[in-house]
Amino acid sequence: MRNYRGSQVVIIGLGITGLSCVNFFLDRGVIPKVIDTRIYPPGIKKLPHVVQCYLGAFNDIWLLSATLIVVSPGVRLDHPVLIEALKLGIEIIGDIELFAREVTAPIIAITGSNGKSTVTQLISRMARGVGWCVGVAGNIGVPVLSLLNNKSYQLYILEISSFQLDTTYSLRAIAAVILNVSEDHMDHYPGGLKQYWFSKQRIYKNAKICVMNALDPLTTPIYNDYDYCISFGENEDSADYYLKYYKGHTWIVAYNEYVLNCSEMRINNRINYINALSALALSDIVKIPRSISLKVLCQFSGLTHRCQLIYKNHGVSWINDSKATNVNATKEAINNLKLSGTLHLILGGDGKLADFSSLRHLIKQHEIHLYCFGKDGLLLTTLGFSDVILTNTMIQAMCIINRRIKAKDIVLLSPACSSLDQFKSFEMRGLIFTCFTREFI
Incomplete structure (x- = not known):
């Protein structure tokens, strides 16, 4: 937990994430300044009057005189004034970084080009099935900083985008997973797929356990600071959690133990079977009873707007x-x-x-x-x-x-x-x- 008093804080972006950052600093006795390149950003009506706001463009003077810049997801870090700010030693971070500095309860961190929300929902339902007080937030639509209002959370489950990972340094997840990596947001990453892949890999930094997709070599950890790695995939030759066709049915198998006949699941297609494997691996890491995890897998009917x-x-x-x-x-x-x-x-x-x-x-x-x-x-x-x-x-x-x-x-x-x-x-x-x-x- 850090003391930000005396800091000259500038927040870029006035959507739900930007507003959560404003409230975060106000609660700590710091009045930030806010910049948004839009003339009428969505959070403008909720911005407290005490906070100065500059709209329509970047304010270079504010940014280059700041001691801390907090950017919302999607703000391009290759903007010339932000590059200049970094050269001056000004710290540039995001909301996940602010959150990671504050909490002590364990964190499950989830990223990937596809399937993030499904796996986040599955593991959160498994954890709540035990009776745990669980905070779920991030790219799923709930700002992570809003979770700080409740001090009783026993576990945090965060869906994290590549944009958020770009400005995160202190995250130490008990378990981190990259579900898959494929082309996305190429307009944001001039270095192409390689730069996007590096962003995704940041979720593994300082993680205790890495969970990787054996079907996708781009999810293999490139950092060596984790305790051990667990894999999920479609066959036993390459994965710890895998699918196996047996006696006319597809089964979920964990470490060679047949644990669930996929015909018992409501989400009956290959991609959701793979999502189920990753969720089960995460639930086993945090020691959720297998019976509860399997019950959730059987009852889950999928996300709105996803097939x-x-x-x-x-x-x-x-x-x-x-x-x-x-x-x-x-x-x-x-x-x-x-x-x-x-x-x-x-x-x-x-x-x-x-x-x-x-x-x-x-x-x-x-x-x-x-x-x-x-x-x-x-x-x-x-x-x-x-x-x-x-x-x-x-x-x-x-x-x-x-x-x-x-x-x-x-x-x-x-x-x-x-x-x-x-x-x-x-x-x-x-x-x-x-x-x-x-x-x-």
């Missing part, structure tokens, strides 16, 4: 996978479908400079009709071979699809892009898709 069947009528299924904000998530969604008719795939939004080309083979392999919209809609149309339609909005695409569908078809919203070009969040995108489907289709 969620929202409507079925006249033999046509409408699936909301709005949480698929990168290419790999969309590939997983397609691969997990059992197709007997045509797949009507809705793609679009802000691709964040991602390479979409790996989708081309998958689209060619199946009978897939593409409907592309948003900022990168025109670019996405190049993935198709014949049946491709470009629209301005998602709703326009849905209306066209509704006139074309027939029995056994599947309509899948799995955009492979961020939603922020046209929507407030991927949740809002998925909610609009869901509501429009149920009301007008």
Whole structure:
């Protein structure tokens, strides 16, 4: 726990994370200054009057005269004034770093390009099933600093993005996992996948136990300061927790012990079986009784906006996978479908400079009709071979699809892009898709 009194603190970003940072410092007797490059940031109405705010651009004078700069996730650290601040010895950190300096209870830290929220929810339900007081926060939508208001937490479970890891130095997790690494946020990382991978690897620094994906070599720890490493994957040759096909069923196996027949789970597809393996490994590390963990795995029905069947009528299924904000998530969604008719795939939004080309083979392999919209809609149309339609909005695409569908078809919203070009969040995108489907289709 540090004393920040006398510090000249500047916070960049006035969303929910920025506001939580403001409150953090006010509670410690420090009045920070706030910068946001937006003219009307979402947190402006909740900002206390005592706090000075500079909007529309960076304030170089404030930043270069600060003793501590706290950046919100997504703020680019390669901005010239921040590079200059670092040269002057000014500390630049994020909210996870502030949190890590304050707490003493054990932390489970979770990151990855896909599956973070599912695993975070699984392990949190397992821990609560024991009766523990558990704080769950981070990239899942709850600012970590809000957890400091409750001193009774016995375990913290944090979903952490690459942006948050970029400004974190003091995290010491009892268990840290990288679920997978694939191209994402390439607009934020000029060094490409390698730079993004290094950001993800930061979660392993100072961790007691590292949990890695045996299917993905990019999740192998590159730091050697952990006690030991546990792996999960699809076969016993490479993993401690793995899947095995036995007597007509797929089983979850832990250290060669058959622990759960996957047919008993509600989330019955490969990617969720892999997520279950990682969650079980984490729960075993913190000594949650296996019976409770397996009960949670059987009862969990998945996350909203993640491959969620929202409507079925006249033999046509409408699936909301709005949480698929990168290419790999969309590939997983397609691969997990059992197709007997045509797949009507809705793609679009802000691709964040991602390479979409790996989708081309998958689209060619199946009978897939593409409907592309948003900022990168025109670019996405190049993935198709014949049946491709470009629209301005998602709703326009849905209306066209509704006139074309027939029995056994599947309509899948799995955009492979961020939603922020046209929507407030991927949740809002998925909610609009869901509501429009149920009301007008």
